[in-house]
Every structure is written in C-alpha cells, then in structure tokens.
Amino acid sequence: MTQLPPPSEVKLGLVIDLDTCVGCHACVVACKGWNTENYGAPLGDEDPYGAEPVGSFLNRVHSYEVQPEEGPAQLVHFPKSCLHCEDAPCVTVCPTGASYKRAEDGIVLVNEDACIGCGLCAWACPYGAREMDPVEKVMKKCTLCVDRIYNENLEPEDREPACVRTCPAGARHFGDLGDPTSDVSELVAARRGFDLMPEQGTKPVNKYLPPRKKDVEIDVLAPMLEPIAIDAHGFLGWIDRTLGKLPGGGA
Amino acid sequence: MTKHEQPKVDTSPKVSDEVRQTTCYMCACRCGINVHMKGGEVAYIEGNRDHPVNRGVLCAKGSAGIMQHLSPARLKAPLKRVGPRGSGQFAEISWDEALELAKSWMEPLRETAPEKLAFFTGRDQSQSFTSWWAQAFGTPNYAAHGGFCSVNMAAAGIYTMGGAFWEFGQPDWENTKLFMIFGVAEDHDSNPIKIGLGRLKERGAKVIGVNPIRSGYNAIADEWIGITPGTDGLFILSLVHCLMKAGKIDLDYLAKFTNAACLVNDDASSESYGLILRDEAGKEMVMDRETHHRVPFDQKGVNPDLTGRWRHAGITYRTVMSLMADRYMSNDYAPEVVGPVIGMDANRIRRVAAELAEVAFDQAIEIAQPWTDFRGEKHDKMIGRPVAFHAMRGISAHSNGFQTCRALHLLQIILGSVEVPGGFRFKPPYPKPYTAHPKPHAKGKPGQPLAGPHLGFVHGPDDLAIDDDGTPLRIDKAFSWDHPMSSHGLMHMVISNAHAGDPYKIDTLFLYMANMAWNSSMNTSGVMRMLTEMDEDGNYVIPHLIVADAYSSETVAFADLVLPDTTYLERHDCISLLDRPISEAEAAADAIRWPVVDPDRDVRGFQSVLLDLGHRLGLPGFVAEDGAPKFKDYADYMVNHERREGIGPLAGWRGKNGKAGGRGKPNGNQIERYKEAGGFWMSHIPDEALYYKPWNKAYQDWAVKIGLFDAPQPYLFSLWSEPMRRFQLAAEGQGKRQPPAHLKDRVHKAMDPLPIWSAPFGDTDMDEYPLHALTQRPMAMYHSWGSQNAWLRQIHGVNPMYVPTAVWQENGFEEGDWARVTSPHGEIVVPVAHMAALNAQTIWTWNAIGKRKGAWALEDDAPEAKKGFLLNHLIHELLPPKGDGMRWANSDPVTGQAAWFDLRVRLEKTEAPDEVKPNFNAQGSPVGTGPEELARESDARSFLRAQVQATISEKLAKFKPRGPA
Amino acid sequence: MHPAPSIIVFTTLSGIGFGLLIFLGLGLPALTGWLAFIAFGTAFSAAVAGLVASTFHLGHPERALLAFTQWRSSWLSREAWLACGALITMGLYGAGAVLFGVRIVPLGWVGAAFCLATIGATSMMYGQLKTVPRWRHWTTPLLFFAYGLGGGALLAGQIAAAIVLIALAGVVQVLAWYLGDKALAATGSDTGTATGLWPRGEVRAFESPHTGPNYLTREMVFVIGRKRSTQLRVISLILAILFPIAVLVIVPGHVFAALAIISHVLGVLTARWLFFAEAEHVVGLFYGAL
Ligand SMILES: Nc1nc2c(c(=O)[nH]1)N[C@H]1C(S)=C(S)[C@@H](COP(=O)(O)OP(=O)(O)OC[C@H]3O[C@@H](n4cnc5c(=O)[nH]c(N)nc54)[C@H](O)[C@@H]3O)O[C@H]1N2
Ligand SMILES: Nc1nc2c(c(=O)[nH]1)N[C@H]1C(S)=C(S)[C@@H](COP(=O)(O)OP(=O)(O)OC[C@H]3O[C@@H](n4cnc5c(=O)[nH]c(N)nc54)[C@H](O)[C@@H]3O)O[C@H]1N2
Ligand code: SF4
Ligand code: SF4
Ligand code: SF4
Ligand code: SF4
Numbered sequence A: 001m002t003q004l005p006p007p008s009e010v011k012l013g014l015v016i017d018l019d020t021c022v023g024c025h026a027c028v029v030a031c032k033g034w035n036t037e038n039y040g041a042p043l044g045d046e047d048p049y050g051a052e053p054v055g056s057f058l059n060r061v062h063s064y065e066v067q068p069e070e071g072p073a074q075l076v077h078f079p080k081s082c083l084h085c086e087d088a089p090c091v092t093v094c095p096t097g098a099s100y101k102r103a104e105d106g107i108v109l110v111n112e113d114a115c116i117g118c119g120l121c122a123w124a125c126p127y128g129a130r131e132m133d134p135v136e137k138v139m140k141k142c143t144l145c146v147d148r149i150y151n152e153n154l155e156p157e158d159r160e161p162a163c164v165r166t167c168p169a170g171a172r173h174f175g176d177l178g179d180p181t182s183d184v185s186e187l188v189a190a191r192r193g194f195d196l197m198p199e200q201g202t203k204p205v206n207k208y209l210p211p212r213k214k215d216v217e218i219d220v221l222a223p224m225l226e227p228i229a230i231d232a233h234g235f236l237g238w239i240d241r242t243l244g245k246l247p248g249g250g251a
Numbered sequence B: 001m002t003k004h005e006q007p008k009v010d011t012s013p014k015v016s017d018e019v020r021q022t023t024c025y026m027c028a029c030r031c032g033i034n035v036h037m038k039g040g041e042v043a044y045i046e047g048n049r050d051h052p053v054n055r056g057v058l059c060a061k062g063s064a065g066i067m068q069h070l071s072p073a074r075l076k077a078p079l080k081r082v083g084p085r086g087s088g089q090f091a092e093i094s095w096d097e098a099l100e101l102a103k104s105w106m107e108p109l110r111e112t113a114p115e116k117l118a119f120f121t122g123r124d125q126s127q128s129f130t131s132w133w134a135q136a137f138g139t140p141n142y143a144a145h146g147g148f149c150s151v152n153m154a155a156a157g158i159y160t161m162g163g164a165f166w167e168f169g170q171p172d173w174e175n176t177k178l179f180m181i182f183g184v185a186e187d188h189d190s191n192p193i194k195i196g197l198g199r200l201k202e203r204g205a206k207v208i209g210v211n212p213i214r215s216g217y218n219a220i221a222d223e224w225i226g227i228t229p230g231t232d233g234l235f236i237l238s239l240v241h242c243l244m245k246a247g248k249i250d251l252d253y254l255a256k257f258t259n260a261a262c263l264v265n266d267d268a269s270s271e272s273y274g275l276i277l278r279d280e281a282g283k284e285m286v287m288d289r290e291t292h293h294r295v296p297f298d299q300k301g302v303n304p305d306l307t308g309r310w311r312h313a314g315i316t317y318r319t320v321m322s323l324m325a326d327r328y329m330s331n332d333y334a335p336e337v338v339g340p341v342i343g344m345d346a347n348r349i350r351r352v353a354a355e356l357a358e359v360a361f362d363q364a365i366e367i368a369q370p371w372t373d374f375r376g377e378k379h380d381k382m383i384g385r386p387v388a389f390h391a392m393r394g395i396s397a398h399s400n401g402f403q404t405c406r407a408l409h410l411l412q413i414i415l416g417s418v419e420v421p422g423g424f425r426f427k428p429p430y431p432k433p434y435t436a437h438p439k440p441h442a443k444g445k446p447g448q449p450l451a452g453p454h455l456g457f458v459h460g461p462d463d464l465a466i467d468d469d470g471t472p473l474r475i476d477k478a479f480s481w482d483h484p485m486s487s488h489g490l491m492h493m494v495i496s497n498a499h500a501g502d503p504y505k506i507d508t509l510f511l512y513m514a515n516m517a518w519n520s521s522m523n524t525s526g527v528m529r530m531l532t533e534m535d536e537d538g539n540y541v542i543p544h545l546i547v548a549d550a551y552s553s554e555t556v557a558f559a560d561l562v563l564p565d566t567t568y569l570e571r572h573d574c575i576s577l578l579d580r581p582i583s584e585a586e587a588a589a590d591a592i593r594w595p596v597v598d599p600d601r602d603v604r605g606f607q608s609v610l611l612d613l614g615h616r617l618g619l620p621g622f623v624a625e626d627g628a629p630k631f632k633d634y635a636d637y638m639v640n641h642e643r644r645e646g647i648g649p650l651a652g653w654r655g656k657n658g659k660a661g662g663r664g665k666p667n668g669n670q671i672e673r674y675k676e677a678g679g680f681w682m683s684h685i686p687d688e689a690l691y692y693k694p695w696n697k698a699y700q701d702w703a704v705k706i707g708l709f710d711a712p713q714p715y716l717f718s719l720w721s722e723p724m725r726r727f728q729l730a731a732e733g734q735g736k737r738q739p740p741a742h743l744k745d746r747v748h749k750a751m752d753p754l755p756i757w758s759a760p761f762g763d764t765d766m767d768e769y770p771l772h773a774l775t776q777r778p779m780a781m782y783h784s785w786g787s788q789n790a791w792l793r794q795i796h797g798v799n800p801m802y803v804p805t806a807v808w809q810e811n812g813f814e815e816g817d818w819a820r821v822t823s824p825h826g827e828i829v830v831p832v833a834h835m836a837a838l839n840a841q842t843i844w845t846w847n848a849i850g851k852r853k854g855a856w857a858l859e860d861d862a863p864e865a866k867k868g869f870l871l872n873h874l875i876h877e878l879l880p881p882k883g884d885g886m887r888w889a890n891s892d893p894v895t896g897q898a899a900w901f902d903l904r905v906r907l908e909k910t911e912a913p914d915e916v917k918p919n920f921n922a923q924g925s926p927v928g929t930g931p932e933e934l935a936r937e938s939d940a941r942s943f944l945r946a947q948v949q950a951t952i953s954e955k956l957a958k959f960k961p962r963g964p965a
Numbered sequence C: 001m002h003p004a005p006s007i008i009v010f011t012t013l014s015g016i017g018f019g020l021l022i023f024l025g026l027g028l029p030a031l032t033g034w035l036a037f038i039a040f041g042t043a044f045s046a047a048v049a050g051l052v053a054s055t056f057h058l059g060h061p062e063r064a065l066l067a068f069t070q071w072r073s074s075w076l077s078r079e080a081w082l083a084c085g086a087l088i089t090m091g092l093y094g095a096g097a098v099l100f101g102v103r104i105v106p107l108g109w110v111g112a113a114f115c116l117a118t119i120g121a122t123s124m125m126y127g128q129l130k131t132v133p134r135w136r137h138w139t140t141p142l143l144f145f146a147y148g149l150g151g152g153a154l155l156a157g158q159i160a161a162a163i164v165l166i167a168l169a170g171v172v173q174v175l176a177w178y179l180g181d182k183a184l185a186a187t188g189s190d191t192g193t194a195t196g197l198w199p200r201g202e203v204r205a206f207e208s209p210h211t212g213p214n215y216l217t218r219e220m221v222f223v224i225g226r227k228r229s230t231q232l233r234v235i236s237l238i239l240a241i242l243f244p245i246a247v248l249v250i251v252p253g254h255v256f257a258a259l260a261i262i263s264h265v266l267g268v269l270t271a272r273w274l275f276f277a278e279a280e281h282v283v284g285l286f287y288g289a290l
C-alpha cells in the first residue's frame, strides 16, 4: 500500500564500500541476470542489437572524478541501486498501491501486477533507482533480492542478494541496518558510512563507505635509505662485513 | 488510517530444476560456474563457491554468459565463401563437405611443404592439443596468441625465476602488507585479482598503482603513480639503485636461491666471456665463504659467497652480485637522474624505495612452519617479506618490455619476496625453470610430424629456428635473430609476412578463435587489404583462409571456409595442467567444460572437428590401428590421450578405479567424476611445501608425485641471464651462428644479461608526436566478442578517446567534440572526453569496442560501428624505415612481443563527422541481425507468468475501487 | 524532465477544460439549450481529451482503475477521483442545462469546486516532487490555477475576468521562471553532495554507467540550451498572455476572440513544454547533467 508502514525494526539494506569498488559492473549484470529470471517480469531490452539499446537495470555503476585541492585527481566508482528509504517518496506518490514498503523488513517493492506504468514513482525518487521496463512497461526497481534472501531453496550462505554474492572485490555488504550490532552497522560505524542526499529527507537505509585518504605522503622513512656505500666497491665491502656478522658467516 | 496492507510475495520460489557446474569462457580467467537450468534451458548463471579461481564470485561478463550463449551472432552451419573475400557472402554446406574441402587444401601441403599450412590460434584454451595437432601435421607454423598478448611477462618470468605473473603466479594476498601493481587494467586473472584486492582492503594493506591511467584497480589504489608510458624499467631500476645503496636487500636469499653468487667469466677475450662457471655436470659454481672452494651451487652445506672473485688459468671470475653492483650502484639510476624521464619527483622515488624496504625488512613476517631446502638444510620457520608485486601488459607491451619485466623480477628478488610468505607465489605447474621447458622445434620433413613442440625456450643461438643461411624457418620469424627468445611466436606478424612472402609464401592460413582481421591485428586496414589482395593471376595472395569461430566476427567475413564452433556451454573443453590450468598457489587444479546443453544448430566443438580432420588427413596419433579415428571426439581425447606414461590432459581421478591424482592410467569415468565434483579437480600442496617451492624439498617431491615433472628440479633464479649472454656473445662474433650484420648492434643491446632500460622504439619522433596513446581492457567486455552481448554492449557501446586536462584545455575541447589523432602510420577521427586522473602526456581509450558494420549480428547503425573505434589503425606492425631502409617489426627485439603501447600520436580538434574514421563498408552477415526487443526468460518461467497474469486480469475485470469515505 | 507530448496535452487541455467548466458552473455565462450544449461540449471535450491523453502515457492503461485506490497519499489518485467528481457533477449540471433548460445552481457550484480541486491536484502531482526543486514551489499550483482559470474565462467569454486572470498568469509565470531558475541552486545540492564525495574535492561525473541512454536519462535528464529556453519563454509569453490580452482589449468580438483562444492555447502548450523541459530532476546530478 502506498502509505508507509510504521518504521520497521529490521531494516535490510546494502552497504557499499567506495574504497573497494573497482567499477567492474559485475553487480550490475548479476542483478540483471537474476531479476530477469525471477521476481516479476524479465528485465527487458529495447533495440538490443541496434542503434540505441536501452534495457532496464536495477543497479548501475557510475564513476566520478574528484579533484582534491592538492594532489592528483582521483576516480571513484559508484554503484547505485534502490536505497530502500525509510521515508520513501516513491511509495507515497503511487496512485495504485503497486509501490509499497514492506512492514517486516523495510524492503521497497513494486507489485508489478498492479502497476499502471505511470512513472510517477520514478520521478519521486531522487536517486534514479527506478526504471520503467521498456518491454513490459511496468516499473522496475531493486527488490533487495527478496526472493533470494529468505529463499529456502537456496543454501543458507546463498541467501544474500545476487549483486553481493557476485561482487569480486567484496565491496558490497548486506544486512540489517536496523540492528546496531549487526556486521553492517558496525562497518558503517567504523568507516563513517554516509547517506546519499540527506537533504531529500528520504532517510535511506543503504549506506556508503567513503574512499579512504589517498596519495598520503609519509616522510618519516628517510633513515631507511641511509646509504651504506656510494659505489660498487664499497657496496661489496659492506656485503662482506654484513655476511661476516650473520650467523654462519665466514671470514 | 487503515491497517498497512501489502501483497504476499513468494520469498522462496524454486530457483531452478537443476544446477550444472562447468567452467566459464566469457574470458580466459576460467572461473567455475553454476548453470541453473529450467525446463532444459539455461536460466541463470552464478559463480561456483567451491571453485579455486573465483570462489563464488563472477564478473560482469560471466554473469552475461546466457546472452552470449543465445547470441544472434552465433554461426549456424559450416560456410563456404561465395562472394569476394571480406564481403561476408556465404553458402551453408555440410560438415562432410567442409572437412573434405579443408582436407583437399591441406593434404597436398603435408606431402610437399607442410610449412605452407599456418595454424594460429587466439584465445585458445586447448593449446596442448592444438599444438599437438600441428606437430602431427608437420608444419613449423603454429602458435597461439601469446606473442601479441604478453609474452614479455611470461618469458621474462620464466627465464628469470621459472614462473611468471600472468595467471601463473599470484601475490600472497592473505599476508602481504604492501602491494604494488604495474600496468594492469584487468588481466587474465581478473576475478582472483579483484578478490585479492578486496582482501587487502579488508586488512588495510597498502596498494600502490603504477599506471598512466587511474581507473579500475588504480582508482582504488591508496597511492597512484601516474608514470610516463614506457619508463617503468627506469623507475624500477632506480628503486633497485636506492635499495642497493642503502643495503636494503636480502643477502641471505640472494646468496642461497639466486645466481647472484655464481661466478661469471670476466675475461673479455675468452670464448665464455660472461658465462657462468660450471662443473663437468653443467652445474653453476659458487665460491664457498668458509672454504673458498668453488662448489656446485646445490651442494649440501655450501655458503655461497656473494662477493667472491677467482682467478684461474688467466681468467678472472666475478660474482653476478658484483656485476650488479657495477651497474645499479651507478648514478645513471639515481632518482635525480631518472625522475624527469619518468615524470616523477626524485624524493618520491626514494620514498617508495624506503617504504618497500621498511615493509620487507622491518615488517618481515614469520610462519612457524619448518621446511627443508634442496641442499638438505633444515629451516625451522618461513621468513616472509610482505611486499608483493603484480604487473601485466602495461610494462610488457612495449618494445623494452622484456627487460622491464626482468627489472621488476630483479626488484622482487633483491627484496627476497618471491615464493616467501607475503610475497609473490607460483601456481603449479610452476615453478619450472626455463631449462625444464622444451626447446622450439621448426625443422620438418614433408609427410612427417615435427620432432617436438613448436614453442619453447631457447638457451642460445644454437636453438634458433633458422636455416643455415640464417633465414627464419617460421612464417612469423619467431626464434630468429629478429626475436630470438620469442617463446610464444608472433601471431601479429603472420598475415603481413605471408602477404609479403617473407620469409616465404604460404598456401593455407588456418585461424582459430582470433579476430585477426580486426582488433587483434596491428594496422587493421592494412591487414584487411592483405587478406583481399590478389596476384596477377587473380588468385588471392594468401590462397586459402579457414576460420574456426563461433560467432559472426569481422574475420569470418574474410574466410573461404568457416568451421562453426559451439558456444562454451555446448562443448567439452579441458583446462589442463599441460597448458593453462586453474591452479592456485596452494593447490594444483584443472577443470573441464562439458555440454550443459546441446547445440541447436549444425555446429561442432572445434577440438572434435580437429580430431576428425586429423583422422581424415591420416595424421599420426589420430588414426587407430584399424584405420578408424583414434578418438571419437574431444571428450574421448581428454580421457584417453596420454602425453607421457600416466599423464593425460586431465589430472583428476585417474587410474582404473579413479583414485589416482596426477599420474595414473586413463579412467573411462573421468568426465563423470569431474561433473560430480563441480567441474574441477584440485590437489592441495602440503603445508610444508607451500612456500619456497623452487628450493623446497617437500614441494619438489610432491610435484614429482602428482606428475608435474619427473624428477626434482631445484634451481637458482637467473638474475644474470646466460641465454641472453650467449646471444650477446654471438653478436660479439663468437660461435657458429651469428646475427646478420644489420642486427648485430640491436641484438647486442637488447640481449643484456642484466636488466636494463632503453627508450621504447616508438619514442623517436617525440616533437612530431608528443603524446602516448594507450588502450585498456574494460572489465565488462572481452575484446571484440562482448559486443554481441545485449547486456554488455549497453555498458560499453562506444569508446571516447580520453584526453588529459592540459591537452583538453589547449585544444579548447568541449563535451561532444571530436579530434583527429595522427600517428606516424595513419590517422583516425574520433570522439574525445576529458579525464583528469591521467598522465599529462597520455591519451587512451577502451580496447576493441569499435566494430565493423555488419559484424556480430548488430545493425549497421550500431554505436559500436558509428562512434566506436579501434586504436589499431594507428599502430603499424612494422616500425618506420631506418637509415638502411630496413623495417623492424613493431615488437620487442628479445621476444617479439607486440609493442602495442609504444604508440605515439598528436591530436587536434576537428569538426564532428557522422561517424568515426576510418570506416568500412558493411560486411554481409551470414546470421542476419538480432531481434528488436528482448525480454530474456526461460520458457518454463514465461509460461508460469502467463498463468499468473491471466488470473490477475480476471480479478481486475471484477475489480471496483473503493472511494474516499 | 522529458517533455512528453501526452502529458503536455493532458495538462494543458484538461486545465482549460476544467477552467471553462468552473465558469459554466458558476453561471458565467448562464447558458442553457444549444449554447449550453456547445459550451459544455467544448469543456468536456477538452477535459476528457486531456485525461485520455494522460493515459497514453501509461504503460498499462487497462489497469487505470487501480489508480483510484490510493487517494490517501497519492495526488494522482486524488486527481482521478476529483476529475471524476468534477465530470459527474458538471455532467449532471450540464445535462440539466442542455436538456431541460434548468440550471441547478448549487450543483454548478459544487461542480466548479471539484474542477478547481482537480486543477489543484494536477498541479500537486508536480508541486509535491522534492526531486524537482523548480516545481516544488508555491508558484506551481498558482500557475496551474491561473492558466486554467484564465483559459476558462477566455473560452467562457468573460472578457474582463479573462484579461485579469491571463495577466495574473503572466505575472505568476514570470515569477515562476525567475524563482525557478534559482530553485536548484537554492537546495545546495550538486554532484558533490549527491555523491557525498564533496569533502574530498571537486566532483565531476566521469563515465556514465552505460554508454547509451536509459529510462532515467531519457525521462529525467532532459537538458535544454539557455538560448533556446529564452526564445521559447518569449514566444510563450506573447502567445499565451500578451497577444490574447491585446486582442481582448483592442478588438473585442467573436472572430478575434477565437484568434486569442488559439494563440493562448498554443502559448500555454509552449509554456507547459518549457515547464517540463526546464525542470531539473536531481537525478541529473548523478549523471553530471546539472
Ligand atoms: N590496440 C590494441 N589491440 C590489441 C590489444 C591491445 O591492448 N590494444 N591487445 C591484444 C591482445 S593482448 C590480444 S590477446 C588480442 C585479442 O584479440 P582476439 O584474439 O582477436 O580476441 P577476440 O576479439 O576476443 O576474438 C576472438 C575470436 O574468437 C571468437 N570466439 C569467441 N568464442 C569462441 C568460441 O567459443 N569458439 C570459437 N571457435 N571462437 C570463439 C570470437 O568470435 C572472435 O572472433 O587483441 C590484441 N589487440
Ligand atoms: N574484461 C576483460 N578481461 C580481460 C581481457 C578483456 O578483453 N576484457 N583480455 C584478456 C587478455 S587477452 C589479456 S592479455 C589481459 C591483459 O590484461 P592487462 O594487462 O590488464 O591489459 P590492458 O587492459 O591492456 O592494460 C594495460 C594497462 O597498462 C597500462 N599501461 C600502458 N602503458 C604503460 C606503461 O608504460 N607503464 C605502466 N605502468 N602502465 C602502462 C594501461 O594504462 C593499462 O591500464 O586481460 C585479459 N582479461
Ligand atoms: S561488483 Fe563490486 S567492485 Fe564491481 S562494480 Fe559492483 S560493487 Fe563495484
Ligand atoms: S531509493 Fe528511490 S526507489 Fe528506492 S526507496 Fe528511496 S526513493 Fe524509493
Ligand atoms: S509506475 Fe507503477 S509503481 Fe510507479 S507510481 Fe505508477 S503505478 Fe505506482
Ligand atoms: S539487491 Fe538484488 S535487486 Fe537489488 S541491486 Fe542487488 S541484485 Fe539487484
């Protein structure tokens, strides 16, 4: 239903580590693969072999260049899918009730059979997390793999989102952000995870871990390179002296 | 407020009817996959958690496998050309007709001049088999794609330390504290590297990326060194200089495990000048520190003297270490001297050296694991130097790449960080010294098989594949004076040499799995012309071209005969310890592919086709005694072929009862056992043997036991390369075989037995062509073959030329602009984009996104054809003529590695054209184009969904909305 | 935002249609019989055509009935109900006037209120969106009301009211442009804040996730050149506001009124096109389009 349920205790979501994401798009395609064969209609592609292929994807990886005041420019790969917001504006705008937030775990879903494809929810989402399927004309969005995470037909270790399972770098984490003692919550606390566009008041559940500081100059290492010799001759002499001191060293 | 209502979601839907486990082949990384089947169709592909390579993860390509498997570009039947070459006009023919046609071309060649068949393979994962076929045919002209790929890395590693990066070794991800990665965008080991980087990040280990471009792995590196292309060798040797000068080197390691203590003949007038002193048995000799006696390096109790000097019979012998001191202590490598060339501050070079030293020595680690070395000396622990390195084509695809790769290995070795905890580790069948590899074989006799494998490791001029008059025996001139140590051949030179009839003309060119008329050739337009050029009699200059491909590629359009392969989910394959297995540093492992679905077209697995062709040609090894085919198909070969007694393509479940691992009699149930086990076999290396493998008795014994080699073969790392020195000696006028006059200087310079840096050949006209131009592999695309994939091509459908800030501003570029990019060889007109995190003298683009119109079942107005482009048009396979009019191959003078990254260009803004230039007329598509809409789901699922939707529409018809109360 | 023709037509026509109905409901003019038939016919055609046009934009118009369910939270749902209420009450009212020559005055008032509310609901579909700072502003409902009422008055032949209301629309429009141009900047959001990377330095979108367009870039990342937008603003002001007012003031009369109406409708269509085309959706920040 279009009205939001009271905030749930369990808040399932993703934590994405921008310090580790190499921008490989593995999560993008694993998501497409899983969701094409599961939850709702397949993720369609229009003009797939032609001039302007446009398909629906529930997760996309951007990249940004950051120019710090000092030092070289940096590149940050930036995966983005639905953030399963607590105050999800995409839900409240929906005229049909197709968009809803689950009361038990906070997952925001679209009931595709009730979706009229008006697109209003996609307009309401600040993050670009909803895409109209070009073939089925229903609204598509990240389901947080609701059909994996509780799926009793999967091995317990596989009950996690397809994108998390596939991420080669381990940059994606899944868990209960409502529980401050969960692994993901602790990770967020330790790494100062942040919200995207807090000014939109959506209270996203998903969190992002910032890239660590880069290109830091350490200049306390100079003694490491104190010369022991200035030429080949002196160098060999040093070797002799040093080996002589090693246990078992000769003359 | 009403109560919150929500639909019921089935959170436990059935995932699939069945999971079939096989090996991915969306690239050469060889990950294990779980193929979920629904109603007999492939429904979903995910990584296999138990697999040693990918441990459950899968890259973008791997997950998109289903779209490759169902690609509209799949070839459907054997094809015979009916239009002119390149037009893509074909008639479908039967397999029998196709194979008889091939036979009719090949049979006469075998009887008269087997070298007139050239068989070259691209992303071949069955090289031990394809080379065996070529060997049986008797042509010297066989190689896989290593020559244009990264032979510098492979050869430098094997010649120096008996193993290489590639996918043959890996950092000790779990223990390393400082990881330095040179020139890697993606690599063959793509998932393992990403998994490894993830582990480093988790542990907070530092990553330094050395790359002109800061994307991908370099983007997450804690420190980025945006080096000027082609100068890594200088940077590395400067680090070596700093470390040696500070005495931050592992003396014990150098003395015991490398040839640093070996005695080198230092008498310029001697025939053996520069060669290592050996005993009668041929063992390298060192001086013992205690006794001052010369003893073979492997003697028990020896304490090799790194600084020893010996005079005997008028000849002075010095250690390799003292030769190294002469070279690397020199001011030529001082950071102040080197800095400006590589574009780096001298202090920063020093700081990196200091960091390496600090981590290697002050943060050394120990593993409480006793082990025994090959001399019989017992060690109670394993000492680790937790600095690890990895490198790939960024350093190797330059004309100075071989020496740069050697330089990097030198750096690793003086830090004592190879095969130790926290350092770099080999994966079985490595370590394996170059001396344990075969030497190349190229002299054939009509009607006879070749005496041994084509490719190998030369030890000196005697092993070259040349005639008595010095003429190369191979069409690619591998193992000739042009490129003496070209262990992987030079596939990029085959078409150009064959077209020029230099060293001779050939009749039939047989290409498997390589897109040679497009992205894997230099000078693509030229190659397309060479393939279509006719002689005076109206015959094609290269008379016959057979292409074995699975898809409608650019090269297919040029074939006279096309042998359509299956997709990777429809055939047997063998990822064998005999060539490029799936081993990890802790285990030997191999794997299979098997048909998880049967092909729905008239296509056949290429290896089975090759077996059939071998039988038709009556090749030895392919015909049983009764004249029937020796092997029914490739699966039969995988199980029953034996290379040596008890050693076959697959190491797992051998022996009658299937209990033997490694060595054992063939087992008829072997493939079933692989399937049950998830598609792979793995044998763990004992704990005692996990490190120090080249010198570790326990490892050597284990390797013999599982059949990696037949006797223990401990060896020393070759800091000083004797094979190279032998070529230098020849260039100095020693020996029977000497380089031709015009190559003497070049050979002498290139074959320096100690790593050295020289400017890349491309760096000649730097005023005219001030910029470096590079390509990088996109992680979500595999060369040309990803573009047929409806999912992947949305990610990379066009490739702009990325331009650094200064160049962007100088040219007044704005988003959407185009530029003309000119090299000494040609020009292209392409879209540009701005990138700040880029070396200031470098421009770059994604590799192999551009497509020829009509290829890959794409429509003619596909963005890949209109806005995507190849850099290859700017790269010539030959360097510009020198003073004497001679043109050298654009390759490393040592190995023949294609120097893709030597390219220099200039660029200027131009009007935006309709499409990139050059552009070519559309090739005909033997498979048509793809559908206009896709909603990929299995039939089983779409049936279910249709049912659900029918009930819903019924409900909806009865639905009456409840209004505001 | 992508200026989808169906939505532009929908909002323009239904706005004018409901605007006209408001005046008819208020008895301005108080028509019966044939004249009422023509007037109500025109109003209904415009309003219904607009509503029908809006369904062209739906992926699944066959499920449109479901859009009535979420009136508690959704402005679109509310609009659906209000439009129905408006059409039904005004339908009854109109039927009385046309068929029986009877104007049930209270029904007309109720109908007019429904119509006004419908226009308001339509405007709130846009005005509620925090993601489009230009729209989330008091000028948005005012603009819809002014255009709806101005157009309605014009069609209803209420010259004086038309002049005032259209002039008011002009003022609101200019204000909306002036304030709207600053709305995005006023939120303080940029690519740096959107990505949270701002503390590290200047943030610039480097590569898009996919090289081609996607639903989001097509639907929400529509960029219009400043020059083109200025031109269109001037044109729409002339057509929708200045020319009709001039005509009404200078040459009253049926023939010229028709010209004024045509001009006004074209002008509103242009303004509505701009309303969408100029609206910056914050998702554009992720795509480096803003
Ligand atoms: N500018 C530039 N050029 C480069 C490089 C570069 O860095 N820069 N890199 C070079 C390097 S290292 C390499 S390795 C080459 C790679 O270049 P290629 O070896 O040409 O690789 P692909 O484009 O993948 O083409 C391989 C062919 O195999 C076919 N194929 C795919 N799957 C199958 C199958 O299952 N069976 C069969 N029979 N065929 C199949 C494809 O259809 C395609 O025609 O490119 C080289 N070219
Ligand atoms: N996804 C994907 N994976 C692949 C492939 C693919 O096509 N797609 N191809 C496979 C093949 S055949 C190969 S050979 C491997 C190759 O894997 P890589 O070795 O990673 O090959 P490239 O993508 O060519 O990357 C070369 C890198 O070197 C950098 N570079 C260029 N010149 C220099 C230099 O002078 N110094 C330094 N330090 N860096 C430099 C470039 O910026 C680039 O980042 O990848 C394999 N894996
Ligand atoms: S799979 Fe992981 S590393 Fe790759 S793009 Fe997605 S989050 Fe980043
Ligand atoms: S990210 Fe967008 S789609 Fe997801 S809950 Fe938040 S507003 Fe809704
Ligand atoms: S598109 Fe579907 S889910 Fe989104 S608001 Fe419209 S009806 Fe609701
Ligand atoms: S959680 Fe599932 S649906 Fe969401 S992005 Fe990941 S794979 Fe896609």
Ligand code: SF4
Residues within 6 Å of the ligand: B024, B025, B026, B027, B028, B029, B030, B031, B054, B057, B058, B059, B060, B061, B062, B063, B190, B191
């Ligand atoms: S790296 Fe990707 S494409 Fe290559 S084998 Fe592994 S999963 Fe397949």
Ligand SMILES: [Mo]
Residues within 6 Å of the ligand: B148, B149, B150
């Ligand atoms: Mo390669």
